[in-house]
Structure formats: C-alpha cells, structure tokens
Amino acid sequence: MSDHHITPLRTYLVIASCLFFLSGVTVWVSYIDLGSFNIVLAMFVATVKASLVAFFFMHLLWDDKKNLVLFLMSLMFFGIFVVITMIDTEFRGALGFNPETKEPITKRAPFYAQLPLTDTHGYPVDSHDDIHHGDDDHH
Amino acid sequence: MIENVKQNYLTHPKGIMSWLLTLDHKRIGLMYLVSGILFFFMGGLLALGMRLELAAPGNDFISSEQYNNIYTLHGAIMIFLFIIPAIPGALGNILLPLMVGAKDVAFPRLNLASFYIYSFGALFALYTIVNGGVDTGWTFYTPYSTQSSSNVVPMTLGIFIIGFSSILTGLNFIATVHKMRIPGLTWYKLPLFVWALYGTSLVQITATPVLAITMVLLMLERFLGIGIFDPALGGDPVLYQHFFWFYSHPAVYIMILPAFGIISEIIPVHSRKKIWGYKFIAYSTLSIAFIGFLVWGHHMFTSGQSVFSQIVFSFITYFVGIPTGVKIFSWILTMYKGQVSFTPPMIYALSFLFLFTIGGLTGIFLGAVALDIHLHDTYFVVAHFHYVMQGGTIVAFLGGLHHWWPKSFGTMYNQTIANICAFGVFLGFNGTFFPQFLLGLRGMPRRYATYSEQFVELHSYSTFWSGILGFSIFFAIVNLFWSFMKRNKVDPGSNPWGGMSLEWTHTSSPPHPHNFETDPVFEHGPYDYDKVIVEKTYKK
C-alpha cells in the first residue's frame, strides 16, 4: 500500500512505442499468408501487448503478486476455452476411436446369399466395392 | 448477549432518498430481495400458465406462439433476473459483512452501482415482455436467434447489462473476504456460507465476461452480418453453443454454490452440532467451481460436436459428482447424533438434501453420452434441472430466508404456517416434477405446446401439483412479509436459533446501521458446538 512505485516517464514512452510497433507488426503479418498460423500469430501479438499494458501501465509488475495470479488465471481460463473448443472443431466429423467405424463391418448375414437379387440388396458386399458408405466422407 | 436496541438499519436514516442512495449493504440486500421476489412471482405465473396449457393435449388456452414466448421468458427471468443476481445479491449482501465482522462490504458505492446496473438491465427485460416477448428459449441458440423477429436484442442486451452487475458484486465479495475479516477470523474459521459466496464470486468474475462476449457476437452477426455463427458467412453454429455453455455451465454453479452455503449453515445450527468435514466442504466448493469450467460440452452431445470431445466432456462430467457427494455426506454426518429440531429452515434443508440428490444423480445420467442422446431435449432434462434449481437452489433460498429472517428484520414469522408451507413445497414440487422424469423417459420432448394422447395422465398430474407448489411458495413468502409488516411483533431476540457465527452472537436483530455497536472480538469458531454453549433467545 504505502510505497507506491513511481515509473519514470521514459519507461512509459518506451512501452508506448513498443505497443505502436507491435500494432504495425499485426497489420504487416496479416498481409502474409501463413494459413491457420495467422490467427495464432495475431493472438500472440495481442497477448504480448495486453501484458505490456497490464505490467507497466497498470503497474502489475510492482503490485501485490496475488494480482499477478489473477492475471495468469484469466489467461488460463482463456486457454481452457480455446483448447477444449478445438477438441471439437479439429476433430469434427472424425468418428473417433471406435475400430468399427474406421473399418466398417461389411459382411452380411449368410441368408442374403439365398435371397433373389433386387435393386436394394442381394449383392454379397464382400465381392462388391462399398460405394454407399457416407460415414467416412470427412476423412 | 446484546439487548435489542431501538436504532436499527431499517429505521435509522429515514426517508426515501436514504434508501435510494444508501450505501448500507443490508438495505441494498433488502432491495435485491424485494426485486428478486417480484421477478420470482412473475416467472412463477408464467410457469403456471404453461402448466395450464399442458393440462390436456390440444388445449388452446394460449397459442403456440404465445407458448414459445412464455417458456422463454420463464427461463430467462428465473435464471438471469432471479436466481443468479438475487440470491448472492440479497442473502449474500445482507450476511457477508456481518459474518466477517465488517461494517460493510469492501466497496459500498460499487455495491449500490451493482444494484442500479441490475435494475437497468431488468428494465430491458420488462420492455421485452411489454413489447411482445421473445421466443428463442433462454439459451438463444443460433441460427434461430439471429433470424427470429421477436425481441432477441432487448432481452440479450438486458442480460449483457445484468452480467456486469454480477461481475461487480463478485469482485466486491472477493475483496471483502480478503480484506475485511476481523483479526483472528482466519480462512478456516469462516462460516461456510462465506466460502460458498467466495467460490461463487470467483465463478462470476471468470465466466460472466464470456456471456457478455457471446451476446455481443450475436448482435454483431445480426446487425453487421459478420459471420461468426452462420455457416453461409463462414461461421460455425456449434461455436455459439460452446460460447454459451462455457458461461452457462459455470453459471449453474453460480446458482447452486450459495445454496450449498446456506445448507452448511442451517444444518449445524438446527442440529446444534459441529459441522462434519469443514475443510472438505470448503475445498469441495472450490473444486466444484473449477471442474465446472471443464464440462460445458455435456449440453451439446447431440449438436454435432466431435465424438472425441463428447468422450472428453462425458468423462470429466462424472468428476463433478465427487465433490458434490462429499458435501451431501458431510451434511448427513453433521446431523448424526445431533439435536435436530424441525424448525422451518431445517425442513427446507432436509427437503434440499432429498431433492438435490435426485437432481444431481440424474445429472450424472445425462452426463453419459449414450443415454443423453435419447434423453436430450426431453422432459427428463426439464425434470433434472428443476430438481437442482428449484428443489436445490430455491428450496435452500427459502430455507435461508426463514433462517435469517428474524436476524434481518427482527420479527418471527408464524412457525406453523411456515412448516405447512414447507411441506407443501416438498410435496408439490415432487408431484410436479417427478412425473416429468417419466414423461421424458417415454419420449415427451420439451418446449412443445401440446402432445399426444398417451402422455395426458402424467401431464395433468404434473399440472395439478404445480398448483399446490405455487400456493405453498406464495403463502410461505406472504407469511414472511406479513411478520415484517409489523402485524406480528414477536421478538425473536438477537439469536433465536442459537447460532455461533458473528451475525448471531454479536449483533442485534435487526442489526445496527453500522452492524456492530462495538468492534466485534473473535471468540469461537462458527460451529464450535462441542466447546461453547450458546443459548437460543427464542422459544416457541
């Protein structure tokens, strides 16, 4: 409480110019096509900038360390949100670990062989290319 | 023991302005209480309207469009205007500073600001109602919510604003717990209600911003056509559900943790026994708060999310059961060999144990992917969340009101009426919602205004008991306010139940405007029934 840290003006100016420089970096990299890495980079730069603001302008660096813990917690919760959501978006459509869905069982019961041939069934699947399985269109 | 003195916070500064501009946490709490209960009644009437429509198939008491509006408003009002803001806002505000021995919360002005922000948000909700309602369901799922011509914008704006009130209240409570405790009142000597409010506050400040972001993204898409959730614009509709439930699953803990705290106070006091497993209860609060952030996908098992995340979410969901079970068993063990008295608060607490256990266990059923694919969006889910939210949170809230009523307002309500109403709530609640489990298992979908013949028996049964439930809650609350309106001058004394935490032992009823006439000195823990004898000041 009592000993307030006084930051020299110089530090503020240096940090401010870092922020301007990093804004420039954000704009610059947006013109380069890095694929999905673009967003990662943009978020990284933004996080660095926010941290600079928090640490220097908002005095987090000299503050009670409990506040630092809170700051890190917010990053952690953000991380949880993004990472777990990506468990969905990155695996969407993949049918998971069930071996049966990776190699669908294509054998049919023996009595199919005795049935007369029709449009909808009758071809023994084993001897025929499996053309109607839509399950794996995302692979 | 302190004699009841004339000067108290209810009468001390007089005049309407002294209320509107008050910085006293107790007055702010009372204002939250009154507005919360008004919204509770409003939501309750909407619910009874739905039950009337569902009393028989093909009823045309209201149109299907009106039905859609009514269930949406019912859910949104109950959750966003009553349960989330009003319970920490009312009981938390009134009690937290008293329990830690402080004169007020850490930031009294901010506290008043929270209340006004809440009221401002509530105006938007009222506008929505007057302007014809909203029909998306309280979850506002895209793509419908970006297309619906009903009042999605005012309602979500209202929720956005109320969210800030939650965040500021949370912040205030955290600072209060850290900074305002009297010397000697260490973390492990805090009443468990304080721990519960602390856990709730942590969830409020970490989860609520995401709700705000979600509502903003929804409006960006609606107004600016920025593709966030709409696949035609390059968005992802399931992403909306991730955003929404990343807030709203933790929000169910915002709703239940204060209730856990209330039960942890009622049971030891009315059993006159030291709480069993103090640290277990305290830490289970924190672990529930944390695990609550990792399970949101269990609301999305049929949304088309990846199978991998279904497995992960299902797996983590089971872990919620562990700290929850720890609490339930600790409460039961607290009563074991205690002197249990069946006062109204205790009857509510016992009802809570039954109802919340059923609600929590059916939650675990729903957490199993294979089962949830069948039960999702059926009445089984409706029954589950009413067992936890009404049977859990609201029953605990009623119990808490009865427990702290004599403290907060200095009058004792009629105990016989209170007991009858408490039984009525228990019976009416089970009669209303147990049949809904059966309906859900048989395939009755939720959010439908009518249904096929085979469901009529269970539905009409549910409607009948919902009337009993409605009456019981109504009269329970009228009974409380009746005593407040000075019709009943029974003086409960400063410590009617023989509680041991500071609000019982060191303040008068109702408390002094500055809470304590002299600085409170910490003498014994909140549950030291094995060490100190505290007399009850009220005998029936």
Ligand code: HEM
């Ligand atoms: C033991 C802990 C709990 C577990 C494992 C659990 C699990 C679940 C699951 C899996 C669902 C999704 C069902 C579906 O939509 O198919 C669900 C729905 C819900 N739960 Fe729980 N739950 C628990 C406790 C709670 C508590 C304490 C509350 C609130 C106080 C709550 C409120 C809700 C609500 C409001 C919904 C329905 C949301 C909607 O779709 O409108 N749950 N729960």
Ligand SMILES: [Cu+2]
């Ligand atoms: Cu959930």
